[in-house]
Amino acid sequence: MKSFKNITGLAIAIALAPFSMSAQNVYVNQLEITENKTTSILFPHPIEAIDLGSPNVLAQRVPGTENVLQIKADTSAFDETNITVITSGGSLHQFNVRYEPYPATCYFIINKSGVLETVQSVIFNETNPVSVFERAYKAIRPQNGKVSKEKVGKVKAVLQGIYVKDNNLFFSVSVQNNSNIAYDIESVAFVVKDRKQAKRTAVQENVIVPIHASSAPKTIRGESSIHVIYTLEKFTLPTTKQLQIVLTERNGGRHITLKVDSSDINNSQSVNIK
Template identity: 35%
Template sequence: MKNYTRKILQLLLVLAAGMLHAQNPQEQMYAGASYPLELTTAKTTHLVFPFDIISVDRGSENILAQKARGASNVLQVKAARSGFQQTSLTVITADKKLYGFTVDYVSSPLQTIIEFVAGPPAPAVHLQDPAYNQAELEEFSEKVLDQPKSVRGVRDKSIQSSFSLDGIFIHKDVIYYQLRVKNNSQLSYDIESVRFFVRDKKRVKRTAIQEHEISPLHTRSSSGLVLAESTQLFVYALPKFTTDKGQYLSIELREKNGGRHLNLDVSARKIVSAKAIAE
């Protein structure tokens, strides 16, 4: 009965899209509608929009959302935990349209690739302009990896594991973040993701989470696995940016198939105090 209801909802969505297309043949799905979205912890769902993604607003922290690396119009979404209560997701694209989703948890979603078509042909993935020299990013990431610790007091820990910011460096229009993961337990720490968000310091109770994700340009690490009783350094290269007085940079570290999730809050003062890298 549950699967039958889900199929009916999907059919209604398709019919609604068809009616809107009849009214406006240049746009097959009206961006102002609220669409049902099913997520699970075991699979990643890809939302492909006809224009670049400008903003993503999660109704709760039970949703993981990030832009696909190198693709500015593809959003990857996933459930952070199983069985969460219904919530929302809102996406704003470069054509100033708002896409609203009503999000539910299911163990096996009917669709994991959802495309929103603005007109024939179907939307292609928008590859970001390679404005940064990859060889240079690799070279300076390697240099930052060998730099001594220069930032103190930005650290988080959980269950015999810790996550710290050791340094912030800048070269041209790129900021390099030197991160350290220390595992004091007998269980290895398998990294699922490291993500960067600009967030507001204050949030009114019951309001949605306001955040802007920044995708790394380059990552330097020997492995995504921190073995038992070991330490590993990472360098993440991000495009140069600054935050407003009421904002901060949040760096989220998530453990794969585990609960030792760690988070760093980096103030604007520390970012603007980034050290230059000698060429």
């Protein structure tokens, strides 16, 4: 918790500054947060100002981004409060925030109507979005390719392939649990970091929030596996940066990191949707 507080100074400074712009659109959403997980919200426009209704809530704009807000509770319980965020263009987003020890998800996106949606509920913006997604998923079947892999104990994660279609990148990930102990996935984070970190310099990180994830169980039972496709908005990396896909185990230590280089993304395969 202390590390989150230390990097929250900028957000608090923004929050204390008076709002100098008038809101053209006002949106109200409900939000549940906890102290053991960080909630990420992707806004459609850059964040201009933040106001926290209670010191029991911590918030920061992700360094290196303009439209991703991270939120966390500073205590195990608190009375319902609110967070107000103003984005460029004069949109005001108010979140009625309450404490929930086990929120259903910690990854959200604000759609064009100002509604807070979970990553899993975000579908492609096309005429027939569901069928487009289903066709993309069928086209990206589990394969034997290995862009990146890591094994911790008897749990192995493999990035089987990276695919591209229009403005989306698809990351095909499989996780195999060869142990008798279930693997509970607490979070999956996509983080851009410097490939080489000089001593005594600050770590530069940029969190990329997926805009969609195919359905998959959060628990991988013993002697079983899952396959998940994560959809991210198209991007590339300089050779000095690296994408890390971090899988964190709930109440465990079998955390896995898949490392992806810029060349892996540049060599993404085209998705042939029929």
